[in-house]
Amino acid sequence: MAGHLVLVGLMGAGKTTVGRECGRRMGRVFVDTDAEIERAAGRTVAEIFAAEGEAGFRVRERATIAEVCATTEPVVVACGGGAVVDEANRSALRSAGTVIWLRAKAATLAARVGSGAGRPLLADDPAAVLTRLAVEREPAYAAAAHRVIDVDDLAAAAVADRVLAAFSAPGDPA
Numbered sequence: 001m002a003g004h005l006v007l008v009g010l011m012g013a014g015k016t017t018v019g020r021e022c023g024r025r026m027g028r029v030f031v032d033t034d035a036e037i038e039r040a041a042g043r044t045v046a047e048i049f050a051a052e053g054e055a056g057f058r059v060r061e062r063a064t065i066a067e068v069c070a071t072t073e074p075v076v077v078a079c080g081g082g083a084v085v086d087e088a089n090r091s092a093l094r095s096a097g098t099v100i101w102l103r104a105k106a107a108t109l110a111a112r113v114g115s116g117a118g119r120p121l122l123a124d125d126p127a128a129v130l131t132r133l134a135v136e137r138e139p140a141y142a143a144a145a146h147r148v149i150d151v152d153d154l155a156a157a158a159v160a161d162r163v164l165a166a167f168s169a170p171g172d173p174a
Helices: 015-026 033-041 045-069 087-096 106-113 126-144 156-168
Strands: 004-008 030-032 076-078 097-103 147-150
Touching (some): 004 087, 004 156, 015 156, 030 033, 045 087, 097 126, 097 156, 106 126
């Protein structure tokens, strides 16, 4: 199990919850790129969006992902939902480890994120936005992922089981 274990997917897919569990089970440090961005900026993602817009946030995200991917100690990484839209991010993540897409239906995601509080892109209508983002971002997720796990109707522990099995599966993850 060499390299980083990288989790990608839309908001509400369970990247942070599952990533923490996988890190615990593997004895690896868990890194949430959004939390790292917040720590470095001294502001929340919502505050960064308000002050710098999405473009400013994405610049910070690209730098954070490059930094995390450059670490030599293998870690478990949960990326923000839009990280894979950037081709440089996709390339860095795929080169640094095994990328696993936690895929869920928009209805599942909407139920999990609720009102979307604290998530700038979901300010108006979370269900509609998640449906649109799922369609728009699907090609980027598919291009980034070495493996895909459908997470609808699965508890976090079951998703972690599947992620760890996929991560340790023999053969080329591509």
